[in-house]
Amino acid sequence: MNWLRELGRRIRMLVHRRQFDADLEEEMRVHLEMRQQEHLESGMQADDARTAARRQFGNVTALREISHGVWGWEWFEHLMQDVRYGLRMLRKSPGFAAVSILTLALGIGANTAIFSVIDSVLLSPLPYPQAEQLITAKQNDSLQNVIDIQRETRTLSQGGGVNIERMDYTGGPEPVQVRAAYVDAGLLETLGVPPMLGRIITPDEDVKGGPRNVVVSYHFWQNFLSSDQHALGKTVPLSGNSYTVIGVMPAGFALPGERADVFVSLWVAYPEAAPYRGVHFMRTYWRLKPDVTLSQAQADMSTIDRQLAEQYPDNERDRETLLVPLHQWLTGDVRPALLVLFGAVGLVLLIACANFAGLLMARAVARRQEFVIRSSLGAARSRLIRQVLVESGILAIIGGAIGLLLAIWGTGFLVSLKPAELERFNGIQLDAKVFLFVFGVSVLTGALFGLLPALSCARADVTESLKEGGRGSTASPFGHVLGQLLVTAEFAVALILLIGAGLLVNGFSRLRSVNPGFNPTNVMTMHLQLPATRYAEIPPQTEFRRQVLGRLNSLPGVETAMVTDVPLGGNYVAHSFVIDGHPSVPVGAEPRLQTLSVMGDYFGVMQIRIRAGRDFTAMDREGQPLVAVVNEELVRRFFPNENPIGARVDWVRTKGPRQWMTIIGVAQDVKHSGLNQPVDPALYAPFSQSDEAWRRWMTLAIRTRGPSPGLVEEVKKQVWSVDGQVPVSEVQSMEELMSVSLAEQRFNMLLLALFAGIALILASVGIYGMMAYHVGQRVHEIGIYIALGAQRGDVLRLVVGDGAKLAFLGIAAGMAGAIGLTRLMISLLFEVKPTDPATFAAMAILLAIVALAACYIPARRAMRIEPMVALRHE
Amino acid sequence: MPRGADLHRDEIPPGTLYLLILKTLARSGEMHGYEIANSIQRVSDEELQVEEGSLYPALQRMLVKGWVTAKWGTTAGNRRARYYQLTPAGRKQLALEMSQFERVIGAITRVIEAV
Numbered sequence: 001m002n003w004l005r006e007l008g009r010r011i012r013m014l015v016h017r018r019q020f021d022a023d024l025e026e027e028m029r030v031h032l033e034m035r036q037q038e039h040l041e042s043g044m045q046a047d048d049a050r051t052a053a054r055r056q057f058g059n060v061t062a063l064r065e066i067s068h069g070v071w072g073w074e075w076f077e078h079l080m081q082d083v084r085y086g087l088r089m090l091r092k093s094p095g096f097a098a099v100s101i102l103t104l105a106l107g108i109g110a111n112t113a114i115f116s117v118i119d120s121v122l123l124s125p126l127p128y129p130q131a132e133q134l135i136t137a138k139q140n141d142s143l144q145n146v147i148d149i150q151r152e153t154r155t156l157s158q159g160g161g162v163n164i165e166r167m168d169y170t171g172g173p174e175p176v177q178v179r180a181a182y183v184d185a186g187l188l189e190t191l192g193v194p195p196m197l198g199r200i201i202t203p204d205e206d207v208k209g210g211p212r213n214v215v216v217s218y219h220f221w222q223n224f225l226s227s228d229q230h231a232l233g234k235t236v237p238l239s240g241n242s243y244t245v246i247g248v249m250p251a252g253f254a255l256p257g258e259r260a261d262v263f264v265s266l267w268v269a270y271p272e273a274a275p276y277r278g279v280h281f282m283r284t285y286w287r288l289k290p291d292v293t294l295s296q297a298q299a300d301m302s303t304i305d306r307q308l309a310e311q312y313p314d315n316e317r318d319r320e321t322l323l324v325p326l327h328q329w330l331t332g333d334v335r336p337a338l339l340v341l342f343g344a345v346g347l348v349l350l351i352a353c354a355n356f357a358g359l360l361m362a363r364a365v366a367r368r369q370e371f372v373i374r375s376s377l378g379a380a381r382s383r384l385i386r387q388v389l390v391e392s393g394i395l396a397i398i399g400g401a402i403g404l405l406l407a408i409w410g411t412g413f414l415v416s417l418k419p420a421e422l423e424r425f426n427g428i429q430l431d432a433k434v435f436l437f438v439f440g441v442s443v444l445t446g447a448l449f450g451l452l453p454a455l456s457c458a459r460a461d462v463t464e465s466l467k468e469g470g471r472g473s474t475a476s477p478f479g480h481v482l483g484q485l486l487v488t489a490e491f492a493v494a495l496i497l498l499i500g501a502g503l504l505v506n507g508f509s510r511l512r513s514v515n516p517g518f519n520p521t522n523v524m525t526m527h528l529q530l531p532a533t534r535y536a537e538i539p540p541q542t543e544f545r546r547q548v549l550g551r552l553n554s555l556p557g558v559e560t561a562m563v564t565d566v567p568l569g570g571n572y573v574a575h576s577f578v579i580d581g582h583p584s585v586p587v588g589a590e591p592r593l594q595t596l597s598v599m600g601d602y603f604g605v606m607q608i609r610i611r612a613g614r615d616f617t618a619m620d621r622e623g624q625p626l627v628a629v630v631n632e633e634l635v636r637r638f639f640p641n642e643n644p645i646g647a648r649v650d651w652v653r654t655k656g657p658r659q660w661m662t663i664i665g666v667a668q669d670v671k672h673s674g675l676n677q678p679v680d681p682a683l684y685a686p687f688s689q690s691d692e693a694w695r696r697w698m699t700l701a702i703r704t705r706g707p708s709p710g711l712v713e714e715v716k717k718q719v720w721s722v723d724g725q726v727p728v729s730e731v732q733s734m735e736e737l738m739s740v741s742l743a744e745q746r747f748n749m750l751l752l753a754l755f756a757g758i759a760l761i762l763a764s765v766g767i768y769g770m771m772a773y774h775v776g777q778r779v780h781e782i783g784i785y786i787a788l789g790a791q792r793g794d795v796l797r798l799v800v801g802d803g804a805k806l807a808f809l810g811i812a813a814g815m816a817g818a819i820g821l822t823r824l825m826i827s828l829l830f831e832v833k834p835t836d837p838a839t840f841a842a843m844a845i846l847l848a849i850v851a852l853a854a855c856y857i858p859a860r861r862a863m864r865i866e867p868m869v870a871l872r873h874e
Numbered sequence: 875m876p877r878g879a880d881l882h883r884d885e886i887p888p889g890t891l892y893l894l895i896l897k898t899l900a901r902s903g904e905m906h907g908y909e910i911a912n913s914i915q916r917v918s919d920e921e922l923q924v925e926e927g928s929l930y931p932a933l934q935r936m937l938v939k940g941w942v943t944a945k946w947g948t949t950a951g952n953r954r955a956r957y958y959q960l961t962p963a964g965r966k967q968l969a970l971e972m973s974q975f976e977r978v979i980g981a982i983t984r985v986i987e988a989v
Contacts, residue, residue: 030954
């Protein structure tokens with residue numbers, strides 16, 4: 001505790017140091033005066049008395065300094081002196097200060113923001129206990145197989161499956177659809193997150209005819225159970241049945257990559273599907289036993305696959321279950337984009353560091369004479385070095401502070417862009433560690449490069465340097481070459497970024513101009529789901545659909561049709577099919593297509609063109625010959641040299657007689673699965689002729705003449721006037737669906753473009769700073785050049801030529817680098833080759849122009865040099 | 875540079891100067907710098923010629939260490955002066971330095987008087 005009290009005294013002294021100095025001075029003066037008085041009294045002359053007193057006392061100034069130094073704050077006072085001096089120097093060169101601070105702020109801000117996002121998404125653990133043990137199968141599986149695997153496995157401790165379906169919740173003011181997870185008892189157990197209230201479904205409840213129990217999400221509990229602490233035991237109506245709430249999951253819990261509002265046993269909620277081994281519709285999650293590796297588990301799984309294939313050849317002959325770590329599976333979609341950004345961030349950081357280093361170095365070289373003079377006047381080398389460090393420290397702190405603000409803003413901006421893939425990752429926020437790292441790297445680089453010239457000055461021979469400096473020639477060839485290298489490297493890196501961004505922009509603009517095959521303007525879509533309890537058969541379904549369509553189409557200015565799933569909505573049903581008269585295909589190898597049921601004038605509402613044959617009419621209904629319209633891709637693929645009109649197709653059926661549908665028309669291709677996805681063969685058939693009663697859902701496509709507020713409410717009213725228990729969900733316009741489909745690409749493009757922009761600014765600042773400094777150093781030389789008769793054009797060529805040399809070297813290196821690196825972006829590019837020559841050329845030219853412009857400003861200064869002034873100047 | 879050298883000497887732990895100051899203050903209670911200097915000279919029968927100014931760095935050091943406290947007061951001649959007073963820590967330090975000093979002197983004496 002003694003040292004603490006001592007520190008307290010020292011700090012008190014620091015705070016009151018003026019008082020302390022004054023006290024000390026007065027005390028010493030009093031001492032001298034008393035001694036002088038004594039001498040006078042003993043008969044000395046006044047002058048002698050003072051001299052004697054002083055001799056006895058010693059060197060007053062030195063003693064005062066030593067006394068002051070005893071308190072141990074000299075370093076601090078020197079530091080403050082250096083800071084004040086540094087601030088004064090920076091105020092005298094505001095351009096240098098602004099550029100350095102801007103460089104640091106941009107570099108630190110952008111890097112921190114991106115690193116934070118990447119860190120949260122790619123590097124953070126999943127929100128499950130011992131998440132590193134969790135794996136998932138790439139292929140979905142059936143409940144029966146999951147049960148067998150659970151029994152047979154020797155490497156997996158737990159496992160379970162889930163299938164997300166919609167259920168109607170009719171307990172609120174409006175019927176709504178909730179996302180229901182049909183699970184087996186193993187699923188929640190495997191994920192390992194305990195419920196907030198109550199319990200999860202147990203194995204003895206997870207059986208055919210088990211109790212109708214439900215575990216609800218926090219979200220559901222909040223919205224539909226009004227956060228009731230006593231919600232357990234209450235019943236909720238779900239799809240016509242009453243379920244008892246047995247548990248509530250905590251707020252942070254979500255299935256991997258999916259949202260679910262309620263969790264019910266598959267056996268209980270959907271007993272029709274549970275026993276079928278061939279219905280592979282569950283995503284499965286497994287937990288590795290301790291000390292088991294993924295490859296051991298994979299080998300184990302392959303053994304089980306072979307056993308199942310032997311036992312159930314009909315369904316499981318081609319089983320091949322591939323296991324992947326859950327984390328990898330979840331981040332798989334965003335990983336390439338984020339890794340490219342990661343690379344981009346690193347490159348921008350490199351440029352920022354190089355720039356800061358280059359600036360400090362140029363400045364240190366320019367101040368060489370100052371340093372040499374100071375050191376020849378007796379300044380200690382350590383003091384000179386400290387001065388340099390303090391100055392870069394001031395820049396670093398200001399730049400870092402602005403960078404921090406930029407980073408906070410930038411992280412918010414990135415999250416607000418909300419590409420769908422990032423949405424599942426909650427809690428993306430600024431990472432302090434990342435900020436400190438980036439800050440540290442940039443500051444250290446700057447300090448290091450800034451120090452080199454200071455060190456060499458401190459060592460330099462004074463007279464030699466002064467002579468040299470007096471002539472105004474380039475001071476340090478070492479520093480100059482290093483500076484040139486830095487600028488060249490900056491250009492190379494900036495070009496790589498520009499080309500990367502250019503490729504993405506190119507791909508994005510192609511994607512935007514992709515014809516989706518329909519007209520999305522003024523089309524609203526809504527999803528309807530019929531409850532199984534009252535709409536188990538086709539006729540009531542058809543009746544409902546006809547009534548709804550009739551009512552909606554009687555609204556003024558509205559055209560409505562129905563389809564199972566709208567384009568870009570993310571869903572479709574796929575069937576295997578056969579063509580009448582074509583050579584037969586082995587069982588199990590039949591081609592697949594998208595099947596879409598429609599009612600009403602779907603092609604008319606969506607403005608999908610009929611290329612051949614005819615559209616459906618009101619006469620194509622139940623009891624009439626079965627008809628179908630196919631898309632162009634199906635014709636290209638399966639009727640390359642035939643007229644498809646009149647051909648007959650049917651689904652692959654395991655039982656029942658063939659029900660051939662006759663192709664009556666060919667519709668334009670529609671980008672159903674995404675604008676950047678290929679078009680699959682598709683077949684449209686009337687809802688009313690379908691024999692698949694499980695298609696109890698439909699999506700309304702409603703075209704209006706313009707924006708129509710109140711449309712949604714009106715549509716809901718009409719639907720509920722037909723049946724008040726049918727939920728209306730997923731209300732979105734076709735244009736929203738289009739932009740969602742573009743969102744991911746736009747996110748990638750925006751970010752990389754942002755980085756390329758920053759890189760471009762930094763690189764041009766770099767070359768500008770370099771050339772400006774260079775011209776400043778050569779004023780004398782250029783003056784002579786002009787005096788000897790050089791024209792302005794010659795001077796311009798001289799300066800710009802110097803800069804251009806660096807820029808072109810950098811561009812050449814950047815091209816080479818880009819050819820190597822853009823290949824990594826291949827999965828992000830739409831219809832653009834990673835070595836697209838047009839993009840390469842355009843970006844190189846852009847960079848060259850910027851470089852020349854950056855050189856032109858100092859060159860103009862050089863042209864204006866008056867030879868007489870320049871020569872007299874030094 | 876003489877400054878650096880002096881500073882360095884100040885850093886050397888217990889110099890005799892501290893001992894002298896501590897002892898002087900212990901004997902007389904409150905004193906200002908001038909009185910301390912006079913007292914040391916007088917008591918040592920003018921043998922010890924201390925550079926008077928060097929009292930002050932030493933006193934500052936003792937303030938930092940908490941061996942003495944200082945407060946402004948008025949002299950008999952009605953002048954403002956800073957008076958120093960020993961603290962309990964200062965007394966302890968004095969005892970420590972005394973015993974150290976005696977040990978060193980004893981050792982030196984033994985060396986010198988050895989045959």
